[in-house]
Amino acid sequence: MKVGVATLETLHGGPPSVDLTYHLPTAKSAIVFSLPLDREIIRRYLGKESIHARAEHEVDNFETTIRCFQLATKIRKHLKNKGFEAREIFTNFNYRDFDIKGIFIPYPDISLKYLAASSGVGSFGWSGVLGIKDFGTAFMLGGLTTSAPLEPTKPIPPEENFCDKCKICVNVCAFRMFDDKEEFQVNLGEETFNYSKRNDVLRCEIVCGGYSGLDKTKKWSTWSPARYEFPKNKEETINTLAKAFRFKPNFLVEGEDGGFKKKNYLKDPDIAQFMKENPNVWRLIKSLKISCGNCQLVCRGNHEETLQNFNLLKNSGVIIRQRNGRTKILHPDEMDEADELHIPQKKTLKEWIAGILIKRALTQEKTIKFSKF
Ligand code: SF4
C-alpha cells in the first residue's frame, strides 16, 4: 500500500526503539511498508455480527502479519544479493524485556510505528495509531533494517494528516487508555510528532490482553467475557491487573470458529526459523486470542465512516459467560441478564503468588513512568 525509508539521520534523537543498530549493528536505513486489513471484515467484528466475526478478523489479521514478514524477507534476500546486510522486523510481539516488568510494560525491539511516521508511510492519529487519509488506521506495518545507505522519504505533511481529532478512538477503549486532552510529543530527527498522552499503558494490557472486556459505560464489551470494574487511578489499575492476571476465561463463544491456526506461521521456512530464534515471540503468538484492537480498527480516516464503525461497536452488545460456563453474545435488548453474569474468581496458590509479584514489580517507581519507547 505505502512504502518509506527511514535512516539513522531521520531518526536521530528519537527514543531507544528507533535505534536501528540495536536491531542490526551495521544498519544505516530501514524500509517500512503497510499492508491493508479487510475493512468490511472489521465492520462485522466491531458489530459482533455473528459468532464467527472474530475468527474472520483474526485470520485476516494474522495472515496480513505473515505477508508483511514474507515481503520483508523478499527484500532482505534481494539486498543480500546486492551485497548488503538486512534483517526483517517482525510486526508486533517482539519486545526487549521478558522479565516480569517487560511482560506488562513491553518495550518494542524496534518501533515500526515511529519508523513509519518518520518516513511518511502514515501519520499519527490522536490515538497514536498510524493512519492514512480516506483509509484510516486499519493496516499492518512491516519492514526491515539494512546496511544499505538508502535515500530517506519525508513524513506526511500536517495538512495531509487523516486525523480530525474527533476522539472517537478515546471512547472505543473500554478502560480509556488515551487522554482526551493532553498530548505527548516525540522528536525524530528534525521532526516533532504529537499524539494523545497515555493515561496508563496497563489499561491496554488489561483490556487488549483479554483480562477485562466491559466498557466504562457498561453498554458494550470487547470480545472478552472477563469483567473488572473500571479502574479510576493508577493504584486501581495495578490492583486490577494483579487480580486479573491468569484469570483468562474461556475466550471462545460457544460454537465459534477457532480462528487463525497458529501453526500456519511455521509453514514458511523463513518464519519457522525466525520463531526458532525468537521463542518468546512464538510463545506470545501461540497464546494470543484477539479480543480488542478497537483503537486501530474503528478509524476510517473519514468522519462519517468512523462514526458508523463506532455506532456498530456501541450497539454490538456484550460477550458474557453464563453461570453454566457457556459464553455467548448478548445483544443490547437482552442486556438486563448481564448483571448476573461473572467470571469465576477462584485462584490457585501459583496465581495468588503471581498476583503479589506483579503488583510489587509494577509499583516500583522506575516502572511506573512510561517512557517514549
Ligand atoms: S478516531 Fe481517527 S480521526 Fe478520530 S481522533 Fe481518533 S485517530 Fe483521529
Ligand code: SF4
Ligand atoms: S487495543 Fe483496545 S485496550 Fe488497547 S488501547 Fe486500543 S482500544 Fe484500548
